[in-house]
C-alpha cells in the first residue's frame with residue numbers, strides 16, 4: 001500500500017513555466033484536475049508532500065488550498081527531505097510514491113516504491129521510473145499518477 005505521495009512542483013504540478021510581471025512577481029499555473037486528485041488521496045488517508053528546489057509564495061498558497069501540510073521549498077538535497085519524511089511517518093520505501101520530471105528528482109525516484117514522471121519529463125527521468133503519465137506536467141499528469149496509485153491500493157486492499 002502506498003501511504004505517502006511526494007510531488008515535485010515545477011514541471012509536475014505545473015507545466016514548468018515561470019512567468020514574471022514587471023514588478024518581479026512570479027506566477028505559476030496549477031491544474032484543477034490534479035488538485036482534485038490530491039484532495040481525493042488525502043481524503044483516503046494517503047499523505048501528500050511537496051518538495052521543490054525553488055521557493056515561491058504561490059506554492060504555499062496552492063498547497064494550503066489543497067490541504068498539503070508537508071511543503072518543503074528551496075530544497076537542495078531532496079533525498080534528505082525524503083528520508084526525514086520516511087522517519088516522520090515511519091514508512092518503508094515501498095509505501096512511498098514519487099513523481100518528478102528532472103535530474104534533482106532522480107535519487108528519490110530510484111528509492112521510492114512507485115516512481116512516476118509526466119510525459120514531458122527529461123529522458124533520463126523517464127528511463128528511471130515505473131510509471132510514465134500519458135499527460136504532461138501541469139496538464140493532468142499528477143491526477144493520472146494518483147488515480148493509478150489509488151487503483152493499486154484498492155487491489156492490494158482486496159487481496160489483504
Ligand SMILES: [Mg+2]
Pocket residue numbers: 008009010011012100101102
Ligand atoms: Mg521539476
